[in-house]
Amino acid sequence: MNPDGLDLIALDAFLAEHVAGYRGGVTARLLSGGRSNLTYRVTDGESVWVLRRPPLGTLTPSAHDMGREYRFVSALAGSGVPVAPAVALADSSVIGVPFALTGFVDGVVLRSEDDLAAYSDEKVRETAFALVDTLAALHAVDVTTGALAGSGKPAGYLRRQVDRWYSQWERVKTRELADIEALHTLLDAGCPAESDASVVHGDFRIDNAITDPQDPARVRALVDWEMATLGDPLADLALHTAYGDPAFAPVLAGSAASTSPRMPGADELVERYVAASGREPRDRAFHRGLAYFKIAVIAEGIHERHVRGDTRGEGFATVGEATAPLAAAGLRAAR
Structure with a gap:
């Protein structure tokens, strides 16, 4: 069948x-x-x-x-x-x-808080930092030569992100949200120049990694590269930290490993990234606002597909509950 x-x-x-x-x-x-x-x-x-x-x-x-x-x-x-x-x-x-x-890469995917329950607090933190180290390693890959050199256009990446995700919102929205409109206005007016050019995963979070079952701090594979491109690495970092906001949990049926209180906070993750990459974050308010904007639009898109009957599997009924809180959080972060 x-x-x-x-x-x-x-x-x-x-x-x-x-x-x-x-x-x-x-x-x-x-x-x-x-x-x-x-x-x-x-x-x-x-x-x-x-x-x-x-x-x-x-x-x-x-x-x-x-x-x-x-x-x-x-x-x-x-x-x-x-x-x-x-x-x-x-x-x-x-x-x-x-x-x-x-x-096929054998291993475990840590999607929910229940998945983290098998590991000590120390191992959970170690795993979170290992993921940040992996992100820094991705951003260190040479994109000026070889197959990656023609895989994107880093110049203007942030401007295109603001425009593209608002266009996506216009296509998938199931309601009007004033916070989305206000957040887009702020991002549109405050879009900075790129800080650097690197591979950008585009959806970097803990459940887009396959880890070793005995030691989840050993990352066996990063997956879900559908939004990868060349662009500003700070966009990846901001998105990764925004996924730790409890407002994201409804997207994963109310229990997301990334939002667990056992995970390090955003400031700790940024500090680890700086140590691993040597790259100092800048324009943090813009990048955090853009990250929430993107996640809110993604949540609404999943919700819209669910309403249409085009999702398969379980856990989609709560996704639409995340859109408005994520937009509100983005507006607070961007101001």
Whole structure:
């Protein structure tokens, strides 16, 4: 039986042509669906891969870019930044939408506070700092040469972010929110020049990392590269710290590992990043405001897809509750 969003007959033919050692008889099951791209565990009974495709329904422009996701994962191989092995990229002729295939990385994903319960407070803090160190390592990758050199346009990145995320809001909003409008006005008027140019993950948080089950401070792979580009690294840092706000918890059904009180606070994470990267943050009010703005729009987009019936899996009923508090928090941060 085909899982929602996959045609196993077409996928079987693609794997037979493009994946060395494929044995046939592909099966797949949905790992997660609807908050970003749909993610499946795919196997022929011996080898295991991960397939990512865009969500069902109407998509917002520039999001869910499978080609971008695949290019960054492929380009970062051997960089010292942990990523899954890139395997194959398909255009929309195979299953109706593009998809990317990577090797399966065994490990744990720390999504909820319950997932953190298996570890001591000391290990939770160590894990949080290890993630920040990984972020600093990503931002240290040379983007002036090799495959990454043509993967984005760092100049004007912040201005494009302000414009793009407001455009996204206009497309996905299910209500009018004065705080979103006021926050956009502040960001539009106060947009600074970029501080630097690096790989920007675009959605860096604890549950977008696969960690070692015995030692979660060992990051085995960063995942969810659909919004990666070249841009201002401080945008990644601000987004990562904003994900620690309890206002984000409804996006993950009310219990997000990133919002746990056992995690270090934003100031501690920034201090760790400065020590690991040697990069001093600037324009923090703008970057924090932009981070909340982006998360609020993402939450509203997930909520809108859920209302349309285009999400798969559990935990979507509460997502819309996050939009207004995130917008309010962003307005406070940006002022």
